[in-house]
Amino acid sequence: MTGRTGVQDAIAKRQIRVGDLAVQGLPPQAIASRLGAPLRIVRSDLEAMGFELPTRHHRQCGSTHGYRQHHKFGEKPCDACRDAKRKARGR
Structure with missing residues (x-):
């Protein structure tokens, strides 16, 4: 069985929140601040989702x-x- 771990679930949830906030027009710095995540991670998530980074x-x-x-x-x-x-x- 190839179930997801708790860590993978947490990462997926963060990525969904990052995408939702980006669609609302928030810049990466504001997203990172709001989620309490490192800016580097937020930028990586956005890039992986195909968002054009400012x-x-x-x-x-x-x-x-x-x-x-x-x-x-x-x-x-x-x-x-x-x-x-x-x-x-x-x-």
Whole structure:
């Protein structure tokens, strides 16, 4: 028998709550705060469900520092920052 464990049930319930709150328009930070879950986990859940995660634009966008800033805030880097990182690597 391949029943689910209590941990798997808790994860599934959290993922459902994350999805419900995202559909209501809450940003990942607000969802994490409301559920008491780490932002990294909420972003992972949203990404797994196919939600487009918001990306802030930083003053440093278009540079390797901007690329690092996106990662620091748990964001997917914007195109300008990805291009700058690619150029810095010599690709």
